[in-house]
Amino acid sequence: MAHQKREASSTDEDWASKRPKSADPATAHRESGASQEPDGEMRVTSHKESEAQVDTCVPNGNATVDSKVSGEQATVLTGVEADAAEDKGCRHTMEDAWVVLPNASAETPESLRCAHFAIYDGHGGRLAAEYAQKHLHPNVVAAGLPRELMDVKAAKKAIIEGFRRTDESLLQESTKGNWQDGATAVCVWILGQIVVVANAGDAKAVLARSTSTDGEGVVDKTKSQLKAIVLTREHKAIFPQERSRIQKAGGSIGSNGRLQGRIEVSRAFGDRQFKKVGLIATPDVHSFELSKKDHFIILxxxxxxxxxxPSDAVEFVQKQLKETSSASVAVRRLVKEAVRERRCKDNCTAVLIVFKH
Structure with a gap:
């Protein structure tokens, strides 16, 4: 394929958009979508950290360090490399926004490693997506995201409250500005060795986990079989559980399976015209502890x-990582494959989080 030839002859700097020097490190980062180049190639925007191969969540920048994450017990942190890519597809505008924050506690450094990654998929515009991109993580931190000793229950409570505060303030802003758009969300927080995943809507997170171990339960790296594990639950108006909740709230599901016959998802930020008939922004939240079996997450x-x-995407990314050992290149190729070869007609955005054990 033509774009593979371009990859082979181009450097990362030719493809990756650097973070603007004026960007606030505490807020999310988003670049413009793909553009058609004179030679007919498609340029996919991605975000590349200056220290892509190390986990910048820890003060000294080492990929793995000793850190006290519970009581007096020291734990070696798994290194993290992450990047994002986007393409507007056949749409006239890009309505997605994304976040790549390997050090999500830069403003208030504490003893607990914190990283944050997210995709906000806008519909009807991108104001809601950009608002959530800017405000969700600060609201989650303000709601009590643990920064000293890991407390899963407290983390989940803070994330749910952060979603509520973000949607509440977004609705106030949208009323003032007469916004009508909304945004679904899929988010990941890595706190010490705990991964917490939250989603509202139909964006997904998929974990690639090894199924091969030796006799003592240690991951066998000579075998490459990875299992795709979907970490999120889709929220669509047509699904029985969501349909029941919507009907109890006074809403209806049209013959096309959409809320009030208009919107497919049943949970999202914004969309103020649907909030009184069952649309909510409350996320599903799940967590797990990182192990050596966990290779990467695709948002x-x-x-x-x-x-x-899910399995198709995991297999594709695994192949790219074997060839390049680069999250930046792998995620870029994933989005290019989706748009250029598989003809994705919607906006297409992906975040790849690779674990370095």
Missing amino acids: GCDGLWGVFG
């Missing part, structure tokens, strides 16, 4: 998952 908007199945 994707519904455009990506419309042309990639």
